[in-house]
Amino acid sequence: MSLEIVAQNRCFDGVQYIYRHASRETGTNMRFAAFVPPQAATQKVPVFWFLSGLTCTEENFTVKAGAQRVAAELGLILIAPDTSPRGEFVPGDPDGSYDFGLGAGFYVDATQAPYAANYRMRSYIETELPALVGENLPADMARQSISGHSMGGHGAITIALRNPGRFRAVSAFAPIASPINCPWGQKALGRYIGADQPAWRTYDSCALIEDGRRLPALLVDQGLADNFLASQLKPELLEAACAAAGIKLTLRRQAGYDHSYYFIASFIEDHLRYHAAALA
Amino acid sequence: MSLEIVAQNRCFDGVQYIYRHASRETGTNMRFAAFVPPQAATQKVPVFWFLSGLTCTEENFTVKAGAQRVAAELGLILIAPDTSPRGEFVPGDPDGSYDFGLGAGFYVDATQAPYAANYRMRSYIETELPALVGENLPADMARQSISGHSMGGHGAITIALRNPGRFRAVSAFAPIASPINCPWGQKALGRYIGADQPAWRTYDSCALIEDGRRLPALLVDQGLADNFLASQLKPELLEAACAAAGIKLTLRRQAGYDHSYYFIASFIEDHLRYHAAALA
Numbered sequence: 001m002s003l004e005i006v007a008q009n010r011c012f013d014g015v016q017y018i019y020r021h022a023s024r025e026t027g028t029n030m031r032f033a034a035f036v037p038p039q040a041a042t043q044k045v046p047v048f049w050f051l052s053g054l055t056c057t058e059e060n061f062t063v064k065a066g067a068q069r070v071a072a073e074l075g076l077i078l079i080a081p082d083t084s085p086r087g088e089f090v091p092g093d094p095d096g097s098y099d100f101g102l103g104a105g106f107y108v109d110a111t112q113a114p115y116a117a118n119y120r121m122r123s124y125i126e127t128e129l130p131a132l133v134g135e136n137l138p139a140d141m142a143r144q145s146i147s148g149h150s151m152g153g154h155g156a157i158t159i160a161l162r163n164p165g166r167f168r169a170v171s172a173f174a175p176i177a178s179p180i181n182c183p184w185g186q187k188a189l190g191r192y193i194g195a196d197q198p199a200w201r202t203y204d205s206c207a208l209i210e211d212g213r214r215l216p217a218l219l220v221d222q223g224l225a226d227n228f229l230a231s232q233l234k235p236e237l238l239e240a241a242c243a244a245a246g247i248k249l250t251l252r253r254q255a256g257y258d259h260s261y262y263f264i265a266s267f268i269e270d271h272l273r274y275h276a277a278a279l280a
Numbered sequence: 281m282s283l284e285i286v287a288q289n290r291c292f293d294g295v296q297y298i299y300r301h302a303s304r305e306t307g308t309n310m311r312f313a314a315f316v317p318p319q320a321a322t323q324k325v326p327v328f329w330f331l332s333g334l335t336c337t338e339e340n341f342t343v344k345a346g347a348q349r350v351a352a353e354l355g356l357i358l359i360a361p362d363t364s365p366r367g368e369f370v371p372g373d374p375d376g377s378y379d380f381g382l383g384a385g386f387y388v389d390a391t392q393a394p395y396a397a398n399y400r401m402r403s404y405i406e407t408e409l410p411a412l413v414g415e416n417l418p419a420d421m422a423r424q425s426i427s428g429h430s431m432g433g434h435g436a437i438t439i440a441l442r443n444p445g446r447f448r449a450v451s452a453f454a455p456i457a458s459p460i461n462c463p464w465g466q467k468a469l470g471r472y473i474g475a476d477q478p479a480w481r482t483y484d485s486c487a488l489i490e491d492g493r494r495l496p497a498l499l500v501d502q503g504l505a506d507n508f509l510a511s512q513l514k515p516e517l518l519e520a521a522c523a524a525a526g527i528k529l530t531l532r533r534q535a536g537y538d539h540s541y542y543f544i545a546s547f548i549e550d551h552l553r554y555h556a557a558a559l560a
Contacts, residue, residue, distance in 0.1 A: 010505065011542035066346035066545065225290065262291035265346065 003136050006031060012072035013038040025120040025128045026085035033062040034137060039075035046143035046279040048076045053150030055103045058082045064261035065268050074276040077139050081129055085118040099184050100191060107155030108203050110192035119192055126159055145169035145275040149264055151176055157205040161213040169278035171219035171271045173264050174226055177238035178206040184232050206241040217248040219274050221267045223257030283416050286311060292352035293318040305400040305408045306365035313342040314417060319355035326423035326559040328356045333430030335383045338362045344541035350549045354556040357419050361409055365398040379464050380471060387435030388483050390472035399472055406439055425449040425555040429544055431456055437485040441493040449558035451499035451551045453544050454506055457518035458486040464512050486521040497528040499554050501547045503537030
């Protein structure tokens with residue numbers, strides 16, 4: 001499968017690319033952002049995945065987080081995928097709401113009509129896109145790590161739990177800790193996967209941990225002025241699951257910070273250095 | 281005049297504000313962005329002005345440049361104004377083009393109908409907004425500096441040349457060096473100011489220098505892969521004017537960089553440190 005370059009900008013002596021490609025999984029054209037650091041001119045370098053949240057495309061993290069500066073120093077490829085399939089023929093939320101459908105793929109493989117044909121973001125992120133990255137970029141696929149924000153934090157943690165050994169470090173910003181237990185997650189899983197509650201556990205960080213999946217460690221930043229903290233994010237559920245399972249969770253509650261990319265920008269350097277240490 | 285807070289986000293232990301206020305100069309509501317660093321909790325701090333380019337609002341620099349991290353370290357307030365008046369009743373470009381009217385105020389006081397009533401960005405930036413900032417923010421107005429990008433680089437340099445002693449440091453990213461001598465500038469000045477070419481010199485960095493205005497020093501970064509370099513920006517004209525006048529211009533030609541905010545993000549730290557040294 002070939003990649004088409006949509007945009008290419010020099011940035012901190014590396015290159016910020018936006019790629020487009022036909023996706024087998026989603027049946028659509030998909031875009032993703034890839035920052036290639038200057039070190040990649042002479043060697044393959046590790047890959048840091050960042051999964052974004054509701055409403056986001058590949059651009060939000062790329063434009064707003066300020067991650068390229070640190071990635072250029074540390075020698076990391078940054079991959080920021082889109083969050084859902086797109087296209088006029090792709091079914092969105094019947095009510096036009098932001099928390100389901102376009103921009104809200106939830107990193108699941110949908111099984112329910114009319115979503116099953118296109119909403120295959122789990123397989124896209126777990127299988128199709130890593131193969132494309134490995135084939136087309138100067139990426140050392142033996143050294144990968146993953147992070148994400150909100151819905152993308154949920155995605156990062158669940159993907160890491162289901163693929164043991166693939167990621168040398170895992171972190172999240174304000175992740176949806178347990179989709180089973182919040183309105184965003186219940187809406188998404190109910191429509192994409194159907195009312196089959198046991199199947200939901202495959203897409204729930206806390207349930208995966210309860211069911212025996214493990215990570216060596218996990219870094220999470222959560223803003224205490226986040227509007228979604230109590231109703232949707234519920235880091236205390238992740239804290240309890242990790243404690244019960246003996247997973248070393250570093251949960252930093254950041255006073256005054258909200259759910260925005262200003263929060264992510266403020267702490268992305270910490271995360272990138274945490275990841276780079278594990279990827280070295 | 282009072283400021284209304286439109287948005288407020290914690291960022292690098294400071295606060296990123298978006299303010300709105302009724303403007304005497306433009307006859308509209310205007311927005312501007314202000315980052316207030318943590319040092320301002322206990323003392324007044326210096327002010328760094330950043331004027332944006334064509335099509336931009338107060339958000340572009342604020343969201344894309346990654347300047348808050350360095351400003352929080354150095355203790356600088358960052359002010360990013362909008363680039364033109366806005367509103368349904370504000371006349372834009374009759375052809376709907378991006379390079380005139382809404383988003384393209386060019387930092388001039390228009391004298392021609394139908395623009396003269398609202399397009400008063402020179403007086404807004406030189407007089408009205410500094411007064412508001414001084415009254416409402418923990419700003420040490422004796423310590424100001426100014427920078428900008430493209431049309432905003434033109435704005436920064438011309439404002440500094442016309443207000444000697446106000447700014448302790450001046451810099452620009454890919455400035456329009458001489459509006460008199462490029463299509464963007466000729467269109468804007470012709471429509472805002474009319475065919476009166478002598479009056480244009482008040483809004484042209486090179487002409488102001490030729491006419492005796494001076495700066496102590498000037499830092500300019502210019503990408504060599506910038507699509508507008510030869511046709512619109514023409515840094516060689518600024519270089520010649522500074523050389524003839526004995527102005528110490530540091531013009532850095534950056535190989536591979538284009539006109540985007542990825543270019544600004546890559547070098548904003550250099551500029552902020554340059555400004556902070558002069559503001560200390």
